[in-house]
Amino acid sequence: MYDRMQTFTTAQMTRVHDASMELLSDVGVAFNEPEALEIFAANGFRIDGKTVFMTEAQVRKALETAPSRFMVTARNPEKSVAVGEDDFVFVPGYGAPFIALPDGGQREATMTDYDNFCKLVQTSTSIDMNGFMMIEPGDVSPETAHLDMMFSSIVLCDKPFMGSPVSRQGARDCIEMASILWGGPDKLAAAGPVCVSLINSLSPLQFSDEMAGSLIELARANQACVIASLIMAGSSGPVTLSGVLALQNAEILAGITLAQLVNPGTPVIYGSTSSAMDMRTGGLAIGCPELSMVVSATAQMARFYKLPSRSGGGLTDAHFPDGQAAGESALALSTAARSGVNFILHSAGILGAYIAMSYEKFLMDEEMCSIIRKLIQPMDCSEAAIDVEMIKAVGIGGQYLTQPKTFQLCRTEFYMTDFFNRQNHAGWKAAGAKRIDQAATEKLSQRLAAYEKPPIDLDVETALSAYIAKRKNNP
Structure with missing residues (x-):
């Protein structure tokens, strides 16, 4: 190709x-x-x-036991997903402390916002997994916020979820809550991985006690982990991208080796969102072309080791869901999907180099995920699809609008936008001449109003609440 x-x-x-x-x-x-x-x-x-x-x-021995593909089991079995080889998932944004407002301002994120994003994931036809720390809620205790986020992720959405790697205890809480959900440790073990947690190295060439401890706990429980490196080229890593590749590769392989020593065969994902330092500001740039270059290279290095890969998706440095945000996000998201990345984190919602989540951008990115799924869908080149006989019948100067096949496929053959504009100018003006971010604001209220909590056993929900209350009383 x-x-x-x-x-x-x-x-x-x-x-x-x-x-x-x-x-x-x-x-x-x-x-x-x-x-x-x-x-x-x-x-x-x-x-x-x-x-x-x-x-x-030693490294190669560890790599021999790491699977190239694995399933993540959802509490709704119909929503379980595969990660690796030809299978990939879109996963929402992660780690933003602020909410971006429609007027360009920002406010501190809250647990209500976290719940809302869980509801958006549940009602999404594009986002395959629920996240963790989609925002950092400022209205709950930071020592126990992971418990509240895990509860919402599990109860408000029945898709697979991301786990809590905030500390060793946070990882234990994640495993214990998953065990409650599945009916005990034995049933959890039989289910296989039910969550994917993000383990980040501390560049250059370090792992913090929190990350290494979390990795050990999660690997022991056979829960999948992304082993990821975020190197800022020219600051925490070499200024050349090839040097960044070598450094991040060493860090990722070191983490994978530890996971396989703890539990040979535990699922791991080779991950990176390394990018460039903006030499004018000293800050991390994630809307830059270098990020997409590293995304492509990371996917290829993961395949070199026969491992699933992870990168960022709809990433931008813009602080508003404008043209810059759309362009930068589409570049990174499409590069990840077309390069064969298997776990595309930050697929929806991120603004300002991870500083904020935007409801409007979540919906815009979500639409772009759907468009990209269509973009990479193989074209049917069978004789039936080409249908030479129909083309002959229409002949020179004919039309296809009234052909039976057109009627048969008119609703399914082409991608139909959710709320992206395809009206002519007069129709757009008549509908209020709304920008796409304004249309997204209206769409948001409709989505949240249509949300229905997925069924969950009342005893399980009660047991999860009791566990959280106990942990908060005995931190």
Whole structure:
């Protein structure tokens, strides 16, 4: 297949791999979690203080047990999803402390906002999984906010969800709540992975105690983890993108190795949202072309190791759902999907380089996800689809509007927009001449009003609430 974006040769990917192996063996990776060091030591890894050194043989042995594809089981079995190989999922935004307002302002995010995004995910035909920390709610205690978010993710939506990796205890809470939902540890184990949690390295070449501890707990429970690196080229990593690839590859492989040592076969996703530092401001730029270049390269490196991949989706530096936001987000989202990324996080809602979630942009990005699904859908080139006999029958100068096949396929053959404008100018003016963000504001109230809470066993919901109350009383 021809693509003007760079397709790495095996030799080029091997060069990145070799550079990463040299970093792992000569420099090592610091793990600021005592048990992680104990696990590495018990498996014969060389350790100096908190630094773990890895040989290529040790890394390759770990990679042998990591699956290339796995299922994430939803509490509604019809909504379970596959991640890896040819299967991919769109997942909403993550980690924003603010809500972007329709007038261009911002306000602190609340649990009501989190609940609303759970409802939007539940009613979405484009977003495949519920998130975690879609916003950081400022009106609940930060020590126990993960409990409230997990409860909403589980109860308000019956799609698969992202887990809580905020701390080792947060990971344990995630596993315990999932166990309650599935009816006990044995049934949870039989269900396989029911959540995917985001484990981030601390660049360069470190893992915090919270992340390493969470990874150990989640791997023990056979819950899937994204092992991700977010390097800011020119600041927390090299200024060249190839140098970034080598550094992030070393960090990701180190995390994957730990997960496989804890539980061989535990599902892991090779992840990155590394990008460039804006040399004028010193800030992270995620709407830049370099991010999409790294997205494409990350997907290729993941396939080099036969692993599922993760990248960001609808990412932008804009603070308003305007033309800049649409253009930057469409570039990153389409690059991720077309490059074969399997777990596309931040697919909907993000503004301002992760600083805010926008209801309006969530709906706009959601529509773009649907468009991209259509874009990558294989064209049917069967004889029946081409239908030469019909084309002959219409002949020269004829028309196809009244052909039986046109009537048969008129509602299904082409993508029909949800609320993106396709009216002519007169029709658009007559309908109020609304910008797309204004149309999204109107659409939002309709979506939330149409939400219906998915059925959940009352005893399970009560048990989840009791667990949260107990944890809040004994933090």
